[in-house]
Amino acid sequence: MVADIDVQPVSGALGAEVRGVDLATLTDSDFELVHALLLEHLVLFFPDQGELPPAAHVAFGRRFGEVEVHPYLPKVDGYPEVALIESDKGGKVDCWHTDMTFQPTPPIVSILQLVTCPPKGGDTMFTNQYLVYERLSAPLRELVDGLTAVHTVTVRETGFSASTEHPLVREHPETGRRSLYANRLFTSHIPQLSRNESDALLQHLVEFSEGPQFSCRFRWRQGAVTMWDNRVTQHYAVNDYTERRVGRRVTVLGDQHKGNPARWNHFQPADGDRYWPARVNASAGY
Numbered sequence: 477m478v479a480d481i482d483v484q485p486v487s488g489a490l491g492a493e494v495r496g497v498d499l500a501t502l503t504d505s506d507f508e509l510v511h512a513l514l515l516e517h518l519v520l521f522f523p524d525q526g527e528l529p530p531a532a533h534v535a536f537g538r539r540f541g542e543v544e545v546h547p548y549l550p551k552v553d554g555y556p557e558v559a560l561i562e563s564d565k566g567g568k569v570d571c572w573h574t575d576m577t578f579q580p581t582p583p584i585v586s587i588l589q590l591v592t593c594p595p596k597g598g599d600t601m602f603t604n605q606y607l608v609y610e611r612l613s614a615p616l617r618e619l620v621d622g623l624t625a626v627h628t629v630t631v632r633e634t635g636f637s638a639s640t641e642h643p644l645v646r647e648h649p650e651t652g653r654r655s656l657y658a659n660r661l662f663t664s665h666i667p668q669l670s671r672n673e674s675d676a677l678l679q680h681l682v683e684f685s686e687g688p689q690f691s692c693r694f695r696w697r698q699g700a701v702t703m704w705d706n707r708v709t710q711h712y713a714v715n716d717y718t719e720r721r722v723g724r725r726v727t728v729l730g731d732q733h734k735g736n737p738a739r740w741n742h743f744q745p746a747d748g749d750r751y752w753p754a755r756v757n758a759s760a761g762y
Contacts, residue, residue, distance in 0.1 A: 581730030643735025
């Protein structure tokens with residue numbers, strides 16, 4: 477089947493549409509090609525999969541590693557590894573983010589299929605965080621290479637809360653390339669800096685990382701499957717629709733986050749300085 481696979485890049489920055497492969501009956505050679513394409517293009521779109529059975533969805537995810545049981549999203553009956561993303565139940569996240577960066581080992585890969593699709597709207601956008609890092613000026617790259625960032629989440633509806641600290645620049649364990657690792661939804665602060673300094677630098681970094689020159693956009697059709705390398709991308713679900721939108725997502729658990737150690741200690745505020753408790757990160761879903 478490998479010879480019949482058609483791959484078409486969708487932008488200059490990242491992303492490719494892949495046709496001619498059935499994810500429900502993937503051979504070992506097909507998987508090796510899909511894996512290589514994911515490392516090359518960072519996000520893959522499979523437009524014509526039909527309805528991927530939950531068991532096959534989970535089996536595909538397991539080829540990459542251990543699959544997650546999400547801590548608070550609803551699940552498909554009988555398949556706790558398949559999370560439901562429902563637009564009428566908080567599943568609209570029109571904010572750039574990388575999935576679950578608040579975990580000590582954030583996910584490697586996310587695999588999403590839309591089973592209920594609005595007739596128009598509801599696209600998803602993705603960005604290439606390799607390019608973001610590589611296009612920072614040399615002095616700024618040198619600074620961020622020596623910093624960490626704290627990622628947090630609080631889900632008021634369930635009481636779930638988590639926080640962790642990661643290098644601000646991470647090295648991809650398979651390609652060795654470096655990428656910026658901060659996002660608007662979960663990254664709270666840079667602990668080596670004062671609050672004002674942290675807010676200013678993070679504001680610049682997240683705005684720069686969301687630039688259209690780093691992005692691609694996918695128009696969904698019912699049954700389409702998208703998978704992305706969560707270690708080096710951000711994504712944004714465009715909220716321009718009113719009809720119901722339902723997706724099923726399988727997430728592959730993370731590997732060890734690799735990056736430079738911090739070159740400076742955590743900032744110690746003087747009396748009267750504004751410090752970290754002034755800012756709260758909260759999110760209801762994805």
